[in-house]
Each structure stands twice: as structure tokens, then as C-alpha cells.
Amino acid sequence: MREIIAAIFIIAGILVFIVALLGIYRLKYVMNRMHAAALGDTMGLGLVTIGLMILGKDVFHVAKYILIVLFFWMSSPIASHMIGKVEMLTNKDYDERVHGK
Amino acid sequence: MYLILLVLWFIFSGKVTLEIALFGLVICSWLYWFMSKYMDYNVKKDIAVVKKIPLFLLYGVTLVIEVIKSNLAVIRIVLSPGLECEPTFVTFHTDLKSEVSRVTLANSITLTPGTYTCGLEENEYTIHALDKKFTEGIDESVFVKQLRKLEE
Numbered sequence A: 001m002r003e004i005i006a007a008i009f010i011i012a013g014i015l016v017f018i019v020a021l022l023g024i025y026r027l028k029y030v031m032n033r034m035h036a037a038a039l040g041d042t043m044g045l046g047l048v049t050i051g052l053m054i055l056g057k058d059v060f061h062v063a064k065y066i067l068i069v070l071f072f073w074m075s076s077p078i079a080s081h082m083i084g085k086v087e088m089l090t091n092k093d094y095d096e097r098v099h100g101k
Numbered sequence B: 001m002y003l004i005l006l007v008l009w010f011i012f013s014g015k016v017t018l019e020i021a022l023f024g025l026v027i028c029s030w031l032y033w034f035m036s037k038y039m040d041y042n043v044k045k046d047i048a049v050v051k052k053i054p055l056f057l058l059y060g061v062t063l064v065i066e067v068i069k070s071n072l073a074v075i076r077i078v079l080s081p082g083l084e085c086e087p088t089f090v091t092f093h094t095d096l097k098s099e100v101s102r103v104t105l106a107n108s109i110t111l112t113p114g115t116y117t118c119g120l121e122e123n124e125y126t127i128h129a130l131d132k133k134f135t136e137g138i139d140e141s142v143f144v145k146q147l148r149k150l151e152e
Helices: A002-026 A030-055 A059-090 A094-099 B002-013 B018-038 B043-051 B053-079 B099-111 B142-151
Strands: B088-093 B115-121 B124-129
Touching: A002 A030, A002 B053, A030 A059, A030 B053, A030 B099, A030 B115, A059 B002, A059 B099, A059 B115, B002 B018, B043 B053, B053 B099, B053 B142, B099 B115, B099 B124, B099 B142
Parallel strands: none
Antiparallel strands: B088 B124, B115 B124
């Protein structure tokens, strides 16, 4: 039973990753693509780790998975912030930025 | 802070034995002494933080709920046939005082898919949003209210 619930969570996480990948291909501009990439960072990773937490053997496994999510959520906004800032400083073409899908 | 260090030590060692506990106590005491001497940590500040733990937990729960909500919205946009979205830029000002809470707000905005912070200067945020509806009420979001409580 535990394995089935864990598998459901992990498969849901992988589906979110697939949607994120699809979004990166379908959207056309760097800044819009980053939104799609953020899907995998937050919900995909979260669901997969919840699935693995259910499979975990003792409390230390669960704590380590929580730490993985915590550190990832602390560091990933900074990376996307840097990408966004560089894109904003280097590309002055406002029209493309706002209306290009 | 000392307790956080000790808990981290136990998590990374993976089991609790007398030997590990003794080593952990010694190493954490030394680390804490180092941090309070050179890195501007002290017991008073730690006690002030401990009193705010329920607010921190509440903030974490709100963050997770917001992340899930905006995730579903972005998934809907990505899977919609014509990609129905209007990417926009918004700038807004905040009245948060401390730098820590400003950065936390910027990081929370970036962490929720659909919006992210491209610029943060003094108290002016530049936000890029995937769709106009993500920007509604962004300058008075739940994060701002909770951070204001945390600042007090």
C-alpha cells in the first residue's frame, strides 16, 4: 500500500516535469520559458521528494529529503533572479519582451 | 542556532549513538562560539528568533499553498492550445523595512511560478509575470502581510 501511494506521488512529479519540459519548448522567449522551468523546480521536485519520503526507512531519511527541498528552494530563486536581471539589462527591446509569447 | 546545528549534525550522521552525540555537542559548541565571535550571532538574537518560530512556520505553509496554486495556473496556461497568456512587467514599492524581509519577499515571488523578480533596488521591485492575472494584488499579497508581522 505504501509503495502504491509513493508511486502515485513520484509519477505525478514526473508528469509535472514533463509539463515543464513541454512549456519550455512551447513558449518562445527566455523570460516566459523560465516560468515553465520553475514548475519543475517547485512542484515536480516537491512531489518526487514526498514520494521518496513515504518510501524512506527511518526519520533521518525523511529529514534529509526535507533538507534537499529546503536548500533547493533557497538557491533556485537566486539563479532565476540572476538570469532575469541579465536578460533585462542586455535586451532593451521592450516590445519583444512584453508581447512575444 | 545551537539546536539547529545539533539537529543538522544528527541528520547527517544518520543514527544516534553516545559517541556521535558527544562529538556533536563538542563540535557544535565550538562552531557556535566561532559564530558568535566572528559572525554577529548571539544568544539574545537567537531568543528573539525562537519566539517567532510559529510565524516562520505559518509563512512556510502559506508559501507552499501559493506555490501549488500558481503551479496549477501555469500548468493550465502551458497545456492550453493557444498559450493564452499576456506576459507583462510590473513595478511596485513595498514598505518593508529590513533588508532580510525584502529579499525574502523577492525570493518568495520568484519561487512561485508565473512571477519572478528581475530587479530589486531599495524598495522598488520589478516583476515579470507570465499573465496579467498573476500581477493582481501583488503589492499587497499574503507574503507582505506575514512579513510585516515577522518584522515587528
